[in-house]
Amino acid sequence: LIVERGAQDMASEIGRFPRLFRGVESVPGLTWPTLAFQGEMRLWLGSLELHIMQLGRGHTKGDTVVWVPAEAVLYSGDLVEYDAACYTGDAYLADWPRTLDRLAELNAKKLIPGRGPALESPEK
Incomplete structure (x- = not known):
């Protein structure tokens, strides 16, 4: 997505929110990832296992979620x-x-949604 839309998205956001991007000219440009994955990647933070997953498109083409199975918490x-x-x-x-x-x-x-408060029970 960075190759496809990075510069366009960056210019769009700078135009929409100039106050948030004061001094942006000092930023050398887009930062390229040093690690990429397809489908799912698992990481360990000490004894805590995280699953970084692409479960399908929705909000954007690059939607990614983080699942913490031991706690049953979804970002x-x-x-x-x-x-x-x-x-x-x-x-x-x-x-x-x-x-x-x-x-x-x-x-x-x-x-934990992208916007709004955390939903702390399945009922919510």
């Missing part, structure tokens, strides 16, 4: 937004419901 990014307006300018609306179904299959006890 959904902007695939889930709670009590917030949802921007869909780059969305894949036909794919989004299927991707949300895949999130639901994880049976998270807690969900």
Whole structure:
């Protein structure tokens, strides 16, 4: 996505939010990743296992979530937004419901959305 849209997205955000980007000219440009993955990558933080996963498109083409299986906590990014307006300018609306179904299959006890407060129980 950086190759495809990075410069365009950066210019767009600078134009939309100039106050947040004061001094941006001192930034040398886009930062390229040093590590990439497809599908799923597992990381260990001490004894805590994290799954970084791409479960499908929805909010954008590059939606990525973080699953903490030992705690049943899901960081959904902007695939889930709670009590917030949802921007869909780059969305894949036909794919989004299927991707949300895949999130639901994880049976998270807690969900941290991309925007809004944490959902601290499955009922929420």
